[in-house]
Amino acid sequence: MRLRDYFPDGAIEIKEAAKDWQQAIDFSMDALLRHQYINPEYIQAIKDSTLSNGPYYILAPGVAMPHARPEYGASKTGLSLILLKQPVQFDDNNEPVKLLIGLAAAQADSHIGAIQALSELLCEDETLELMLNANTATQLKDIIALA
Numbered sequence: 804m805r806l807r808d809y810f811p812d813g814a815i816e817i818k819e820a821a822k823d824w825q826q827a828i829d830f831s832m833d834a835l836l837r838h839q840y841i842n843p844e845y846i847q848a849i850k851d852s853t854l855s856n857g858p859y860y861i862l863a864p865g866v867a868m869p870h871a872r873p874e875y876g877a878s879k880t881g882l883s884l885i886l887l888k889q890p891v892q893f894d895d896n897n898e899p900v901k902l903l904i905g906l907a908a909a910q911a912d913s914h915i916g917a918i919q920a921l922s923e924l925l926c927e928d929e930t931l932e933l934m935l936n937a938n939t940a941t942q943l944k945d946i947i948a949l950a
Contacts, residue, residue: 806920806950809882811838814905815943820889824858824900825850827891828869831905834883840907845876858893858900865890865898865935866925870906877907882917884947886937901935924950 814834821827832846848871852859860868871877883905890899904921925931930946937943 804916806882806917806924807944807947809880809917810884810947811835811840811881813837814881814883815940815947816884817886817888817937817940817943819887821887821891824853824891824893827867827885827887827893827900827903828853830885830887831867831869831883831903832907835881835905835907838879838881840877840879840881842876842878845871845907848872848875853893858897861893861897861900862904863925863931865901866904866931867893867900867902868904868906868921870908873908873910877909879907880909880917881907882921884943886934886943920950 811834818830821830828849832841835841849869852871858867860870862868885903887901890901892899934943934946
């Protein structure tokens with residue numbers, strides 16, 4: 804399966820800003836919820852876990868991958884990608900986040916292929932820079948299509 808196959812329709816978007824980290828999580832989960840990859844409890848589990856444990860899903864400066872355990876309401880494995888033009892602060896210990904990669908994993912290991920493809924994409928500084936500075940969802944889709 805190619806990386807782009809993990810993204811349902813409408814799952815790659817650019818938004819102006821999120822009013823807070825909770826809204827940023829809502830944005831990152833919206834398409835996954837709409838396409839029934841997850842249920843509302845899954846989103847709440849991410850928020851509850853963030854309040855208890857901090858933003859454990861920040862992967863790199865400016866990049867976060869919100870997710871919860873499958874048993875909290877993931878029925879299909881999928882990804883979303885939201886780029887915020889105005890970064891949002893998750894806590895005092897991390898840089899603000901611009902790129903949110905929503906993850907739904909139906910089984911504990913079903914997302915490994917997607918994570919491997921994503922990490923290859925994100926470990927290229929040039930590619931990450933292109934993603935963080937994209938102006939359109941089409942530009943983001945084109946970058947993902949290369950993976």
